[in-house]
Amino acid sequence: MPKLPQDCPARIIGAEARKLVHYIFPSEHWEYREQTGNDNGVDCTIELIEQEKWTNRKLEGQIKGTRNPNKMKSENCFSFSLDVKTITYGLSSANAFVLFYMDVETEMVYYLPIQDYFIANPALFDQLEQNERKMSVHIPCDNLVFDNDFELQQIAKSTYIGGPSRNLRKVDQM
Secondary structure, three states: OOOOOOOOHHHHHHHHHHHHHHHHOOOOOEEEEEOOOOOOOOOEEEEEEEOOEEEEEEEEEEEEEEOOOOEOOOOOEEEEEEEHHHHHHHHOOOOEEEEEEEEOOOOEEEEEEHHHHHHHOOOHHHHHOOOOOEEEEEEEOOOEOOOOOHHHHHHHOEEEEOOOOOOOEEEEEO
């Protein structure tokens, strides 16, 4: 038998996660676009649609899948180790940059708006400068993507400036 590339569980989990994140967003409010080309940390762009009109308000998303979410015992959240370069790239965006954490076994999608997370926890900016490759973020178990997507709609309406530094702030929310 010829030597061929070997498939791996990480690819399968990632493909399942991307498929399920696309499926779970209600089409009446969102247009999902998978990013192709160079991997710069954005797996998808999800545009908000309101009153049957395109808004140009978007979520930029990084999708991570797992079969075993790492739930923290002392807090009601999941811990996930994310590349610092991906975090820095997301903090530099004017659009909301969201980590989508997908449990492929339960088909539950959790989310963490990265800019809001850093604005609420400014000490995290110090960790970005410590030359580590990865950084742990905490995704609240209550941050679930489902039909009642009001919070995600509000996040998509946000604009950010001043990142990736302690100067990062949200400038409007219409």
